[in-house]
Amino acid sequence: MxxxxxxxxxxxxxxxxxxxxxxxxxxxxxxxxxxxxxxxxxxxxxxxxxxxxxxxxxxxxxxxxxxxxxxxxxxxxxxxxxxxxxxxxxxxxxxxxxxxxxxxxxxxxxxxxxxxxxxxxxxxxxxxxxINKELLEYKKYMQGLHDSALKILLNMLPKNLPDIPGFNFLVEYKSCESVGGDMYDVEDIGEYICFYVFDVSSHGILASVISTIIKSFLQNIEYNYKQGINRRRFPEIVLDLNLELYTNTARNIFASLFLGFIDKETKTLYTVSAGHINQYVIKKDGGFIKLESTGPILGVFEDATYSCSVNHLNKGDKIWLFTDGITEVSRDGKIFGDENMLKLLQDCKDCSLSDTIKKIIQVTEDFSDGSCQDDTTILGIEVL
The missing domain is CATH 3.40.50.2300 (Response regulator)
Structure with missing residues (x-):
């Protein structure tokens, strides 16, 4: 009534x-x-x-x-x-x-x-x-999830890269407004230097959850090494990680990973790439080694297999790892791409790690008019 x-x-x-x-x-x-x-x-x-x-x-x-x-x-x-x-x-x-x-x-x-x-x-x-009140509350809730996801990811990033005689390390990481799943690390595990970069396909809280799973798994490498790891088992690390993600995540969620090991005595580089974009070793003379994918992306194929690439490093060589937030910056429908990235790295062959990273950031920002489209990670390793 x-x-x-x-x-x-x-x-x-x-x-x-x-x-x-x-x-x-x-x-x-x-x-x-x-x-x-x-x-x-x-x-x-x-x-x-x-x-x-x-x-x-x-x-x-x-x-x-x-x-x-x-x-x-x-x-x-x-x-x-x-x-x-x-x-x-x-x-x-x-x-x-x-x-x-x-x-x-x-x-x-x-x-x-x-x-x-x-x-x-x-x-x-x-x-x-x-409805508007509910939408506002939902927006606040989602913003809280976003902030929590960002905090989780930032807390997982290494506070400092290790100081290892004979090598120099430098990294640049930038989180975009929409939290992505970039992650990196460098660890001294005894005879080897272990390093990696990975990129989760999702964003927000889901990206931070998947990143936590991968990060936790890779942190066990030092323990595994002490149990007798050798180069023939490097692909098995990625194989086990793939099964972990395949079993515990949705099929539409995946990640790419580039995992590397350097024998500190022989300067031998072992790499396994799970669907990651091409990475590069830039030689002192301007030549390069393309470090291509050696297996599929993580979390999609139960029967995936991975192989290990082996290369020798010399004094002055630089290893460059990065995520597609660098190569896929775009403007007017055109992406920066792999070829431009390789040329940029070769042009900077005589530059320090710091100057090279600054140049990469400047060139890609100019190319995209400064727009942030994805998380970006650049990790440089120099043999001294």
Whole structure:
């Protein structure tokens, strides 16, 4: 049963409107004083469906009542009653948010239609308000997840790269606005230097979860090495990781990984690449070794196999690892690409790791007009 608040200083009009509305099975509250009406509305607005008020009343006018009601509950439908010759004020009331104005004496059918329409609009506005509130809460919730994901990823990044005689390391990592799944590390595991870069296909909290799984798995390499790891088992590390992801993640979530080991004594480089983009060794003379993928991406194929590439390093050689946030920067539908990256690395063959990374960032940012499209990681390793 709709509850209607009717305000008019003429008792005859109040009685007539109340009689009409109660015939339609409405609950009617009649008030002849504007101040008293506002007090009633303030205490009961959540239970009132529509307000009908006369325009001209002593002490507080219908216009003032309209403005106060809209302050308390903007969605409330207010119907204004006007006398003859008061059209200008009625139009002004509509601009202030009145739902409708009706001229006295009020026609019963017109009043019923206006009330039903006012209630329908009020309910629609309240529903929109509820939806908008839920969307805002959802947005805050998702922002909280985003912030948590970013914090997780940043906490997993190594605080410092190791100091290993005969080698120099430098990294540049940049997280885009939408949290991605780039991760890197360099570890001294005794006879070998272990290093890697991986890139999870997803973003946000899911990317951080998958990154945590991969990162935790790779952190066990030092333990595995102490149990007798050798170069013939390097591909098995990636094979086991692939099965871990295949078993515990959805099929549409995958990651690429470039995993490398350097024998510190012989300077032999062993690499296994699970669907990662081409990485490079830039020789001191400007030549290069392309370190291509040696198996499929992680987490998609249960029967995937991986092989190990073996190369020898010399003094002055630089190993460059990076994610596709570098090579896939784009402008006008064109991507920076692998060939441009290789040429850039060769042009910087005599530069320090620091200067090379600065040059890569500058060139790719210029190419993309500074837009951030994905997380980016650049890891350089120099043989001294």
């Amino acid at each position: 709709p509850k209607i608040l009717v305000i008019d200083d003429e008792k005859t009009i109040l009685e007539n409107i109340k009689f009409i509305l109660e015939l339609d099975n409405n609950e009617v509250i009649t008030v002849s004083n504007g101040k008293e009406a506002l007090e009633i509305f303030k205490n009961n607005y959540s239970n009132i469906d529509v307000v009908i008020t006369d325009m001209k009343m002593p002490e507080i006018s219908g216009m003032e009542i309209l403005k106060e009601i809209k302050k308390i509950m903007p969605e409330m439908g207010v119907i204004i009653l006007t006398g003859h010759g008061d059209l200008e004020n009625a139009i002004h009331a509509m601009k202030e948010g009145a739902f409708e104005y009706l001229r006295k004496p009020v026609n019963a059918d017109d009043l019923t239609i206006a009330i039903n329409n006012a209630i329908s609009k009020k309910n629609l506005l309240l529903e929109n308000t509820r």
